[in-house]
Amino acid sequence: MKSIFLLIVSLMTGTESLTEVNACWEGWVEITSKYPHEEKIYDKVQVVSPANTIQSNQTGKWEKSDQFYLYHDTVQKYLRLIIQPFKSKDCGTYSLKFGQTTPAEKREVKIVEKNYCTTINQTAYRAAKTSIRCNYSDLDQSKIKFICKADNYTCKEILTTQLSKRSKGKFSLTDISSGFDLSIRQVSLNDAGVYWCGVKEKDDSYRAGITKIQLKVKSKSFASSVFQ
Ligand SMILES: *[C@@H]1O[C@H](CO)[C@@H](O)[C@H](O)[C@H]1NC(C)=O
Ligand SMILES: *[C@@H]1O[C@H](CO)[C@@H](O)[C@H](O)[C@H]1NC(C)=O
Ligand SMILES: *[C@@H]1O[C@H](CO)[C@@H](O)[C@H](O)[C@H]1NC(C)=O
Ligand SMILES: *[C@@H]1O[C@H](CO)[C@@H](O)[C@H](O)[C@H]1NC(C)=O
DSSP: HHHHHHHHHHHOSSSSSEEEEEEESSEEEEEEESSTTTTTTOEEEEOOOSSSEOOOOOSSEEEEEEEEEEEEEEETEEEEEEEOOGGGGGEEEEEEEEEEOOEEEEEEEEEEEEEEEEEEEEETTTTSEEEEEEEEEGTTTTTTEEEEETTEEEEEEEEETTTSEEEEETTTEEEEETTEEEEOOSSGGGGGGGEEEEOTTTTEEEEEEEEEEEEEEESSSSSGGOOO
16 A cells, blocks of 8 residues: 555656665776666756766767766666765765656666775686675675676676576575675686676675775796696
8 A cells, every 4th residue: 555655656756766875985886777767868968966967969989087987788777876985975876867758767766875995906827717706794685796797897796696697607506694605716817807796786886895806917937837
């Protein structure tokens, strides 16, 4: 009964409800909003942040404005915002606005700072196996967890606890009580880089990086690694 009432209220106001999400200091947060009306073409999309308004000027490519990254996809019909690195001053309510009508069609998200992100430096050896631990605090235990690899502005998901699938290529995920371990077999130089343990919504409308793992790959000076 209550949900029907809420549905009617949200239909009447015409805007999406305010969602509250977490981000941590020096981490990143990503908000994706689908078009409010899929059949429409929105030539003007913008993000109103607590400090300023960021207008998207291009489609199908990343645009950067200070710590904000915007991607307006007119084919998949969404607007994506990434804040990286996230700082205390970035807390507050963000509006992703579509079109020029007043009141604008929008999705509002309140971003709250949750403490700081953890950074881990790790070394792996070529041709060997390595394991990255994603250990989450109690605050995040109920959320969907994932691990991704940083690729320019975005972070490309490798595996997630959302799916029953626990391996992909050379990667496999093992659940532990406070999170999971990702193991990488046959480590190569391509595996070096920045990985993030993150949390997200099941529809990917919100993703955030919580723990940063800087993985270095070294060659072992043993004869056994020569054949890699
Ligand atoms: C879009 O263009 C305006 C005006 O040139 C500029 O101020 C703004 O920074 C641009 N937006 C982005 C995301 O680069
Ligand atoms: C990780 O390594 C970087 C340099 O590559 C260093 O600045 C940083 O302090 C190290 N962090 C930790 C937690 O050891
Ligand atoms: C995981 O983190 C918790 C605190 O959030 C800590 O008590 C525990 O020792 C950590 N476990 C591992 C295996 O790192
Ligand atoms: C990332 O940036 C590098 C150089 O800046 C570029 O060569 C590469 O194509 C970019 N990758 C993607 C996926 O855009």
